[in-house]
Amino acid sequence: MKKLFVVLFIMGCTGFAAVQAQDAEKTTVAKRLTDSMTVQLSLTEDQVPKVLAINQEFSSKAAAIRSEGGGKMDKLKKVKAANSERDKALKAILTDEQFLEYKANKKENKALAKERMKARKQR
Helix, strand or coil, X not given: CHHHHHHHHHHHHHXXXXXXXXXXXXXXXXXXXXXXXHHHHXXXXXXXXXXXXXXXXXXXXXXXXXXXXXXXXXXXXXXXXXXXXHHXXXXXHCCHHHHXXXXXXHHHHXXXXXXXXXXXXXX
């Protein structure tokens, strides 16, 4: 379950995963991410639909950014900006404790992604 969360979280946060631009797939990715966050952060019934809406919006923005033209750095900056917007929206919904856990998970997932990139380069 944690590996699934890591993979989905990385897809949502970094925008480097290949996600089709179809609405159904974006919704599926957002739903899976929300399901993982529900478990990891112990979201309440009231928080779940709000977090899902935020994840769907981010997923749509990230897919649009990936599909548009431009260089990698430009796309990375745009995804980071969208991710910052997502963090602000989540902070308004999550408790302080949940948001700290979210940030800790995000930091851990970023480190894991860097390790995977290093391993790929060494092959």
